Amino acid sequence: MKLLVGLVWLLxxxxxxxxxxxxxxxxxxIHALPSSRRRIGRVNLRLCLPxxxxxxxxxxxxRHFVAMVQMLLEYGYCWFASPERLKRLMPIEGLEHLRALDGRNVILMMPHFTGLDLAGLRISLETHVVSIYSVQKNPWLDAFFRAKRMRFGTGTIFSRQQGTRPTLRALKDGGRLYYLPDQDFGARDSVFVPFFGVPAATITGVSRMASMADAVVLPCYPRREAGGYTLVIEPPLQDFPTRDLTADAARMNAVIEAQAxxxxxxxxxxxxxxxxxxxxEPDFYAHD
Structure with a gap:
């Protein structure tokens, strides 16, 4: 593992x-080789883009396999690049939307795009960021990931296993929550709402935390370009959240779909x- 980290440092x-x-x-x-991931990708694209x-x-x-590998090779920038180099690699479009919310609690709603980890580190150079991570089984690797995420001293991270209370408390204390809401965590605590026209189990955490912390939600995403990325921060969602968790989740998915x-x-x-x-309903991935 340390050898792999050394290779990433060289990259x-x-x-x-x-x-x-x-x-x-x-x-x-990698795309040319048969794999379960390639089959999953084909299923997803067939469902979403019929x-x-x-x-x-x-x-x-x-192109997606290429983008995913590029993202993995770019982890050296996340772990070792200076703040000045990060700012050159990823300028921010729409930073004024965040600046206008000084003194307000903010949720930065970041879907799963390539470049999302680089984007999280980049935004931490502008404001104190709160984020959630999954604990790694390897203790050395877990400590390494934590240290690299916090290497500028501009963020706070909590493990998913700690639950939402510490995260909510940090959000109420003024941290800007960098939140990834668009994966399937099971039907429990989720609602089924359309994503690319397909009912998708969607967590309601953005809506619930925004309500409990009186937070403004800023959609954002990284856009990979020829010479680097641009981190796009969109205007805040208006009239959000509502008292209807299902309607809020559907609106969130519509925003993410438009970005995608x-x-x-x-x-x-x-x-x-x-x-x-x-x-x-049948299992779409039953033959994977």
Missing amino acids: SWLPFRAISALGWLIGSL DMPAAERERLLH RRQLHQYFWLHKRFKSRPPG
């Missing part, structure tokens, strides 16, 4: 365009987003 010295080229090569090779010709969906999946359609190859298509099904 951090490469220019962004070199990482892009290396990612294209490795990602193309009107797109199959050959075009396959080209999109290829702007850069389809950069959204995470390789996880089982539709694993949980409403009663009586």
